[in-house]
Amino acid sequence: MRTIRAIFCGAALLFATAASSQMMTPMSFEDLxxxxxxxxxxAMVVFRRTCAQSATGDLVPDAIWQGLCRAAEFVPDARAFFETAFQPVMITDxxxxxxxxxxxxxxxxxxSHTDTFRYPLYRRPPEVAGTSAPWLSRAEIEAGALRGRGLELAWLADPxxxxxxxxxxxxxxxxxxGSVMRVGFGGRNNHTYRSVGRHMAETGLLPAHQVSAGAIRNWVRENGxxxxxxxxxxxxYIFFVEVxxxxxEDGPIGAMSAPVTAMRSVAVDRSFTPLGLPVWVETTTTDGPFARLMIAQDVGAAINGAQRADIFFGSGAEAYRQAAVQRYGGRLITFFPRSLLGE
Structure with missing residues (x-):
């Protein structure tokens, strides 16, 4: 995480980083x-799950954070704990x-490979470990660059x-x-993520207002x-491991090496929001207005920005139905320990 310098300036809190300046505005709980x-x-159950290994870095001293974690284990009133221990702050960039x-x-x-299951999921090649340099691209790997090396973890029926x-x-x-294998992130080829949906909109393959995971799926399948x-x-390109x-009932393993929780875990840009902190999310879903206390427990290659977040909807078809069309505005409010802010 980049070094952050906190400065109180009247009613606003300004954070200056090596790359940019952000405005941070303290809020009251009545504003949420x-x-x-x-x-x-x-939310407290989910908060406790990753509290001890919170990746708060230099922003929140370990002594402050561990004190909060110990307090969270014994509080009888979760709402009172969050209101007493944290200050809501909205970060904008x-x-x-x-x-x-x-x-x-x-x-x-x-x-194993069959006539039906022909599309492999690969383990990370050993030469990729420990390097940040871009390796083979998705196109090269899909063309068969890893074929015959015994790196296949499993095979799917649909590319x-x-x-x-x-x-x-x-x-x-x-x-x-008849068994179930859970697979998780095992590394990447270190190429920068580029949005296929944005590319399809910019090149006229899909109207911009229709871009969604479902629309991309249908177009790709129809066009061979x-x-x-x-x-x-x-x-x-992502490599996988068997988890x-x-x-x-557990969700997949998130960036904090613990299972994420449906509708309570959220992926954030940790350049702005340290992992492990509570966050208040206000947005819209297919079910209508959404306002909920969540925990920043994951990250994503496409999640970049102070007001950019990815809600974990759960597992299976119903979760896909909601997640595939989720693309709304709103606001993300991060809870910082009051003791960090000198309160």
């Missing part, structure tokens, strides 16, 4: 739409807010499903032998090899 009606105890969604796919798969599993970074594979070439506009020890 729906705060009193939320299930604060449910001049960019428009955007709240998208992600989910854990459930896909049919095989541990479009494989692409979107890369976007999500984790999934449940229902194998032909040409559709698959469009996916290669994104040179970034063991998760209960069926």
């Amino acid at each position: 739409d729906g705060w009193a009606d939320d299930d604060h105890a449910a 001049g960019n428009d807010p955007l709240f998208t969604g992600y989910y854990e796919p459930e896909l049919q798969a095989s541990r 479009v499903d494989a692409f979107f599993l890369h976007v999500q970074g984790s999934g449940r594979l229902r194998l032909t032998d 090899d040409a559709g698959r070439r469009v996916l290669n506009h994104n040179p970034s 063991e020890g998760l209960r069926p």
